[in-house]
Amino acid sequence: MMNLETAKHPENLKRVVLEPLTRVEGHGKITLLVDDDNHVQQARLHIVEFRGFEKFIQGRPFWEIPVMVQRLCGICPVSHHLAAAKAVDMLVGARTLTPTAENLRVMLHLGQTLQSHALHFFHLSSPDLLFGFEDEITHRNILGVIADHPDIGLQGVRLRKYGQEVIRHISGKRVHGTASLPGGMNKPLTNHSRTVLLADIDQIIQWSQAAVKLAKKVYLSNPDFHQRFGYLETNMLSLIRDDGALDLYHGGLRAKDAQGQTIFDHIDYCEYQKYIQEEVKSWSYMKFPFIISKGTAEGWYRVGPLARVNNCDFITTPLAEATRQEFKFHAGGNFIHASLAYHWARMIEMLYSAERIKELLLDDVTMGEDLMAYGEKCQEGIGVVEAPRGTLFHHYQIDENDLVVKANLIVSTTNNNQAMNETVRQVAVNYLDGRSLTEGLLNHLEVAVRAYDPCLSCATHALGKMPLSVEMVNSRGDVVDSIVRSATGEIKRSG
Amino acid sequence: MSQPSTITIDGQTVPFQEGQTIMEAALAANIYIPHLCYQRDLTPDGSCRLCTVTVNGRNTSACNTKAMAGQQVLNNTQELQDIRQTLTRMLFVEGDHICPGCTKTGNCQLQAVAYYVGMLSSHYHHFYSYRKIDASHPDYFIDFNRCILCELCVRASRDVDHKNVFGLSGRGRKTHLVINSPSGELADTDFAVGDKAAFICPVGAILRKRTRYTTPIGERLYDLQPINVVGDAQQIHAGAKRHGNQN
Ligand code: SF4
Numbered sequence: 001m002m003n004l005e006t007a008k009h010p011e012n013l014k015r016v017v018l019e020p021l022t023r024v025e026g027h028g029k030i031t032l033l034v035d036d037d038n039h040v041q042q043a044r045l046h047i048v049e050f051r052g053f054e055k056f057i058q059g060r061p062f063w064e065i066p067v068m069v070q071r072l073c074g075i076c077p078v079s080h081h082l083a084a085a086k087a088v089d090m091l092v093g094a095r096t097l098t099p100t101a102e103n104l105r106v107m108l109h110l111g112q113t114l115q116s117h118a119l120h121f122f123h124l125s126s127p128d129l130l131f132g133f134e135d136e137i138t139h140r141n142i143l144g145v146i147a148d149h150p151d152i153g154l155q156g157v158r159l160r161k162y163g164q165e166v167i168r169h170i171s172g173k174r175v176h177g178t179a180s181l182p183g184g185m186n187k188p189l190t191n192h193s194r195t196v197l198l199a200d201i202d203q204i205i206q207w208s209q210a211a212v213k214l215a216k217k218v219y220l221s222n223p224d225f226h227q228r229f230g231y232l233e234t235n236m237l238s239l240i241r242d243d244g245a246l247d248l249y250h251g252g253l254r255a256k257d258a259q260g261q262t263i264f265d266h267i268d269y270c271e272y273q274k275y276i277q278e279e280v281k282s283w284s285y286m287k288f289p290f291i292i293s294k295g296t297a298e299g300w301y302r303v304g305p306l307a308r309v310n311n312c313d314f315i316t317t318p319l320a321e322a323t324r325q326e327f328k329f330h331a332g333g334n335f336i337h338a339s340l341a342y343h344w345a346r347m348i349e350m351l352y353s354a355e356r357i358k359e360l361l362l363d364d365v366t367m368g369e370d371l372m373a374y375g376e377k378c379q380e381g382i383g384v385v386e387a388p389r390g391t392l393f394h395h396y397q398i399d400e401n402d403l404v405v406k407a408n409l410i411v412s413t414t415n416n417n418q419a420m421n422e423t424v425r426q427v428a429v430n431y432l433d434g435r436s437l438t439e440g441l442l443n444h445l446e447v448a449v450r451a452y453d454p455c456l457s458c459a460t461h462a463l464g465k466m467p468l469s470v471e472m473v474n475s476r477g478d479v480v481d482s483i484v485r486s487a488t489g490e491i492k493r494s495g
Numbered sequence: 496m497s498q499p500s501t502i503t504i505d506g507q508t509v510p511f512q513e514g515q516t517i518m519e520a521a522l523a524a525n526i527y528i529p530h531l532c533y534q535r536d537l538t539p540d541g542s543c544r545l546c547t548v549t550v551n552g553r554n555t556s557a558c559n560t561k562a563m564a565g566q567q568v569l570n571n572t573q574e575l576q577d578i579r580q581t582l583t584r585m586l587f588v589e590g591d592h593i594c595p596g597c598t599k600t601g602n603c604q605l606q607a608v609a610y611y612v613g614m615l616s617s618h619y620h621h622f623y624s625y626r627k628i629d630a631s632h633p634d635y636f637i638d639f640n641r642c643i644l645c646e647l648c649v650r651a652s653r654d655v656d657h658k659n660v661f662g663l664s665g666r667g668r669k670t671h672l673v674i675n676s677p678s679g680e681l682a683d684t685d686f687a688v689g690d691k692a693a694f695i696c697p698v699g700a701i702l703r704k705r706t707r708y709t710t711p712i713g714e715r716l717y718d719l720q721p722i723n724v725v726g727d728a729q730q731i732h733a734g735a736k737r738h739g740n741q742n
């Protein structure tokens with residue numbers, strides 16, 4: 001593919017700015033430098049990421065971290081809570097939790113995954129997938145889905161709500177509760193909670209199964225388009241359980257190349273810095289991580305549902321495993337690389353989460369009261385989980401007085417940074433080159449980014465009504481054309 | 496024996512003993528007057544002004560005004576709640592009171608008072624002051640960013656513990672809490688776990704280390720009942736000590 005990260009002569013090019021991305025949590029901006037024939041010469045995804053947090057927690061006592069870092073994100077606060085909790089477990093020397101605490105943590109995490117995946121698929125992506133990218137903006141949202149496909153829309157809402165209820169029963173609140181303590185959990189699950197959650201779980205599993213079917217059907221329905229759109233052959237990185245099973249809460253690091261060959265496997269994540277590094281680029285706030293042994297040019301990778309479902313050898317729950325096999329079968333056992341396959345993989349994971357929640361609810365160990373483990377304190381802690389959007393690293397150092405002196409976070413979206421940029425470039429070349437700007441066409445770019453479910457900061461724009469402005473700037477810096485999409489979906493053109 | 500003297504608070508007749516303050520008489524009659532710097536066993540300080548009441552038409556602080564027969568006290572009026580809300584807002588913006596990240600949340604008197612007076616936003620600009628935490632002591636840490644200068648720790652350490660660990664220094668906006676030790680650090684004092692000053696702070700400024708978010712949401716002091724029913728945050732420490740649990 002043509003290298004579109006940096007154009008040879010940017011001074012003679014027009015600039016197309018697309019900002020902010022709708023229905024992606026947070027802010028992002030795509031800039032396209034276009035020549036006089038509207039050929040894309042440079043494409044970059046700029047992400048404004050809130051890195052200030054690492055600074056903000058410096059000087060704070062370590063036991064505050066798991067609750068504080070939740071504020072990084074309103075969509076997956078539990079992932080930050082748990083990654084930090086695992087790091088803090090290490091600081092207090094509790095490397096193995098009690099079986100009950102472990103079960104509760106995993107269940108909390110799965111509740112989070114369920115609600116986040118449901119939100120993403122039904123609220124954010126199903127409008128595009130069901131109606132097409134060029135559908136009316138006022139219709140292409142969850143309300144449109146509920147109007148045209150009431151069963152699907154409402155299932156999405158109920159699935160999300162169930163995940164939030166799991167979180168609430170364990171952490172006290174649907175968003176930003178407290179649950180994990182250094183070395184354990186702060187309360188057992190009550191029998192009441194168990195009964196309430198068990199009452200709906202079979203329905204949730206059934207709907208999740210239907211969601212996998214729907215995602216698969218959509219993916220297969222227009223193979224030329226879905227399988228080519230945002231197609232990108234990449235390395236894949238994820239956590240993996242000791243026996244090769246999909247695990248979202250704990251495991252070693254596994255990286256495979258585009259052909260599915262192992263780069264490294266079952267690596268203790270505390271050693272992550274020996275395997276992964278972050279590159280800084282002058283034009284982006286967000287860093288670009290890469291696998292050290294493959295270098296910056298070849299070493300970037302994808303994380304998240306697609307990477308996890310491709311990477312794992314099997315899934316422990318039967319229904320999800322059956323869907324994983326279909327997924328694998330589709331590509332003849334090879335990795336699936338199409339960006340839109342993320343949605344299919346995401347729904348497989350949602351089904352896994354639902355099935356696993358049921359297993360945990362039925363497991364008497366989950367109902368135990370022994371919640372805390374203790375050990376010898378140390379000054380460095382690292383916690384890694386598979387957040388809904390991908391591998392999430394939290395790394396802290398404390399001083400002898402228990403205050404944080406250093407923090408390093410690699411969030412899922414950062415891990416996908418290069419891949420999202422590559423996808424944008426590819427889509428820009430295939431779908432925008434040589435055609436003038438239309439709202440539907442520009443939305444292709446957003447859809448490409450949205451497949452990764454990037455969590456860019458803390459806001460949810462579930463209704464897709466964020467204003468969007470597109471400017472075309474010529475080589476002298478004059479605005480020659482612009483499109484503004486207002487919060488109500490109204491389009492205004494000038495120029 | 497003569498008839499006990501009485502005052503009225505919001506029209507309700509309240510008896511008092513000779514020498515009692517309006518606050519003491521009110522508490523004895525189970526009437527809540529918002530307060531932050533007052534604590535039963537310590538000499539009143541009168542610094543937070545949250546206990547402002549109207550006595551015979553004039554505003555004064557209830558914690559250090561003596562009850563006198565026939566006083567007509569107004570306590571629960573919109574006008575007074577508005578004044579208290581303003582004071583509470585000023586306390587919030589002056590320090591760093593980010594409840595979600597504070598281990599005291601749910602057990603904090605400032606937070607509970609803010610709910611009681613109906614505060615929904617800070618309204619004023621935050622000072623964003625940055626004061627370094629003192630974590631030198633093995634069992635306690637002090638987050639000066641959360642200190643509301645109520646002087647409860649100062650009085651408790653001086654008058655009850657007889658250690659004089661804390662003091663206030665500076666004037667006006669520059670007033671701040673200091674530790675009386677050669678290095679200025681808590682580790683350099685004889686401050687200890689059993690001190691009254693160790694569990695008197697109404698906010699999250701003096702906290703036991705590693706106490707975390709042990710009490711689940713829904714079971715914290717002010718989750719169950721509002722402050723006008725349940726009373727001061729310090730009470731929970733008495734109960735908490737029984738359970739070996741500080742927060
Ligand atoms: S540290 Fe606590 S008790 Fe002491 S003056 Fe500050 S707020 Fe009051």
Ligand code: FES
Pocket residue numbers: 529530531532533540541542543544545546547556557558559
């Ligand atoms: S309680 Fe009376 S002034 Fe603070």
